[in-house]
Amino acid sequence: xxxxxxxxxxxxxxxxxxxxxxxxxxxxxxxxxxxxxxxxxxxxxxxxxxxxxxxxxxxxxxxxxxxxxxxxxxxxxxxxxxxxxxxxxxxxxxxxxxxxxxxxxxxxxxxxxxxxxxxxxxxxxxxxxxxxxxxxxxxxxxxxxxxxxxxxxxxxxxxxxxxxxxxxxxxxxxxxxxxxxxxxxxxxxxxxxxxxxxxxxxxxxxxxxxxxxxxxxxxxxxxxxxxxxxxxxxxxxxxxxxxxxxxxxxxxxxxxxxxxxxxxxxxxxxxxxxxxxxxxxxxxxxxxxxxxxxxxxxxxxxxxxxxxxxxxxxxxxxxxxxxxxxxxxxxxxxxxxxxxxxxxxxxxxxxxxxxxxxxxxxxxxxxxxxxxxxxxxxxxxxxxxxxxxxxxxxxxxxxxxxxxxxxxxxxxxxxxxxxxxxxxxxxxxxxxxxxxxxxxxxxxxxxxxxxxxxxxxxxxxx
Numbered sequence: 001x002x003x004x005x006x007x008x009x010x011x012x013x014x015x016x017x018x019x020x021x022x023x024x025x026x027x028x029x030x031x032x033x034x035x036x037x038x039x040x041x042x043x044x045x046x047x048x049x050x051x052x053x054x055x056x057x058x059x060x061x062x063x064x065x066x067x068x069x070x071x072x073x074x075x076x077x078x079x080x081x082x083x084x085x086x087x088x089x090x091x092x093x094x095x096x097x098x099x100x101x102x103x104x105x106x107x108x109x110x111x112x113x114x115x116x117x118x119x120x121x122x123x124x125x126x127x128x129x130x131x132x133x134x135x136x137x138x139x140x141x142x143x144x145x146x147x148x149x150x151x152x153x154x155x156x157x158x159x160x161x162x163x164x165x166x167x168x169x170x171x172x173x174x175x176x177x178x179x180x181x182x183x184x185x186x187x188x189x190x191x192x193x194x195x196x197x198x199x200x201x202x203x204x205x206x207x208x209x210x211x212x213x214x215x216x217x218x219x220x221x222x223x224x225x226x227x228x229x230x231x232x233x234x235x236x237x238x239x240x241x242x243x244x245x246x247x248x249x250x251x252x253x254x255x256x257x258x259x260x261x262x263x264x265x266x267x268x269x270x271x272x273x274x275x276x277x278x279x280x281x282x283x284x285x286x287x288x289x290x291x292x293x294x295x296x297x298x299x300x301x302x303x304x305x306x307x308x309x310x311x312x313x314x315x316x317x318x319x320x321x322x323x324x325x326x327x328x329x330x331x332x333x334x335x336x337x338x339x340x341x342x343x344x345x346x347x348x349x350x351x352x353x354x355x356x357x358x359x360x361x362x363x364x365x366x367x368x369x370x371x372x373x374x375x376x377x378x379x380x381x382x383x384x385x386x387x388x389x390x391x392x393x394x395x396x397x398x399x400x401x402x403x404x405x406x407x408x409x410x411x412x413x414x415x416x417x418x419x420x421x422x423x424x425x426x427x428x429x430x431x432x433x434x435x436x437x438x439x440x441x442x443x444x445x446x447x448x449x450x451x452x453x454x455x456x457x458x459x460x461x462x
Contacts, residue, residue, distance in 0.1 A: 011048020158204030262305030278333030318366030
């Protein structure tokens, strides 16, 4: 009989990519995807450890799944429960102790071994666990997949991080930096484009540290490509209209990558470049490896090659030791850069990280500072979106909007754009005149129904 699997994804885009590949791994075992846990023979929780109380949310979900598993057994059926991802890697055997209903715990570097783990669990293995960092890359053992769910797709090119920021668990849950070979990345990109993808987002925990092996110019002479050269190579794939990448570290924005933002037409003018704080003492305490001035000069260099570049960032408020002067420095940096979008959070300690044991900033101060920062960031985002009104932008449509008679797409600057039309525009890039602004999106109207954008230049045209 056919079996079904429900995969619940928490957290980042990398996890979304991993969930798709776990589906690929499980497909040869006869598991078809379902969107209902209640109807599944297997439930996979692909977890994230970045956000506050991430583990407790997983245990809460496992409690509900445990009840469902007991109901299934009462009916003579079964439910296999798998915990994957970063919480699995961080908590390991603690998951099995607190939630004995779990059949498999697998870390993010070992999910290519799911078939053998499933077989062991099916044969009566209690609490099968695999948290190894294998010497062979999981990417070399994953099945070839050309699945594409729409006009856009994620493509993982790099994993792990060597930076060891004091607040971050990624080096402990994802391991050291690893870059996929150029040929493997290009082959997967071509398969995605052949399946109908128009835009690819390259993913990595520290994607601009990419250093993938490329074919040697002479026999026996291995060489590496950086992200800038990879972007230029992928831009030559016929049918690939747009490329993005996330997430980057300021220290790894080298000259070639900066130049690519002005030279590669398919590279969209939107960059997520986390800064975390505008205070040098806090940046040192975070072990970020750069100063606020370095970050600002980097932004100036990027805007010199691409003046219309939209910037996004991450901020941590209330890091241990943060003073009012440190907070003021962050606000000053935000005013100087003018972000199109940003993500900001109160500091919350992650067990096992150096910052977890530092004296905490009072909660009331963290809340007040976060409110002030978010108000400024919202003002900047609203101003950026309002500036688009009246402009003509090429929009890549991805499918229906929330409401009937509506199509949803993305501008080059990663803004959601809604257009009123009954036509199915998915996969098409069309000129749209921006007419209004909603809290988190733009409203536009088609400039020429039925016509493709004659040229894939993302620069704004008045």
